[in-house]
Amino acid sequence: MDQLDSFRDNSWDLIDINSFIDEAPSDFFWNDQIQNQNQRAVAELEAPLSSATFQEECIETECPRKRGRNESCSKQGNKACRERLRREKLNERFSELCSVLEPGRPVKTDKMAILGDAIRVLNELKTESEEYKEINQKLMEEIKTLKAEKNELREEKLALKADKERMEQELKATATPASFIPPHPAAYQPAVNKMAVFPN
Amino acid sequence: MDQLDSFRDNSWDLIDINSFIDEAPSDFFWNDQIQNQNQRAVAELEAPLSSATFQEECIETECPRKRGRNESCSKQGNKACRERLRREKLNERFSELCSVLEPGRPVKTDKMAILGDAIRVLNELKTESEEYKEINQKLMEEIKTLKAEKNELREEKLALKADKERMEQELKATATPASFIPPHPAAYQPAVNKMAVFPN
DNA sequence: TTCGACACGTGAGCC
């Protein structure tokens, strides 16, 4: 505000200059430049050396008519441009981080919020991953137990099957010889059982 | 961007200004304070109001040492101080993010690297979590299958057991004289009941 | 008007 006013106070000479050299009167963006120029003017006034270098870079980058943003002054050697490039790269990282954070379209631009979200999401994902890992552990243990039980059952089943087959053979064998004499009457009860189980 | 370009566009007049006022004898003490003072001088020249506040601040903080940091000028209302506070807060976020990123002690200070790491770790955790989730799914399916198989085995085992026991009874029964022929199955039922109730 | 968020150019300091 104050600066702006003061800029206006001192901007007249620049306006004059612009009216001379600038064939693009539709350029309304010289506020900063003017301010910067003023600062630089003073800096140069007091530091001729730095002013010289600044002069150089201004000359070398030239940018006679370059209203369009981009890397018009990507010319190396210019510290300000390099710094701006660095800032742009940083902002790209921010955007990238933001897009990774939430694939939802609208990309935030608030750096503070992006960092905060990143911290939050990072912690959430960490705990989530950890929880899944624990669940996995338990599931695998359960699988292990189930497999063991299954094996046990299978063995028992095989054993029973073997017993059954053996007994089937035994039954066949005992059914034929007429000379066979049972040792004790109680042993005949099963026959009754069989009758009951397979009445038909 | 535009400002910069336009700034360059108009930079020559500054050079001219320099050529006017420059000639400055090579003073070798152009340290920051002087620079700041110069800038402030210009600011004041252009903005008497803000310059007053700024002066105050400078007096109160003194600022003999440029990067003397800390909150010496925590004076509210000062834009520069607020901006610095904002920067500090942002840096805190960066540190926090970094510590979340790698609990390993050494905290990085490279913002670009921190953001890059954040993006990387975020993606890694995402895929990791996703993988765990898939594995969980498969493990649960496997458990389901195993349980089904186990149940099947148990049923088969029970059936075999029943068969076996039946056959055991049968064997005992067949041990009786081959000439024995039961007159009627129903007559033997009580005996079966007795057997069932007192199997031993 | 004021305040927050950014971009800017620049000096400091570190390899």
Add this chain to the structure above:
DNA sequence: TGGCTCACGTGTCGA
């Protein structure tokens, strides 16, 4: 020595 990262103060813009 130059190129970098950062801190700084400031201008701008939108709410």
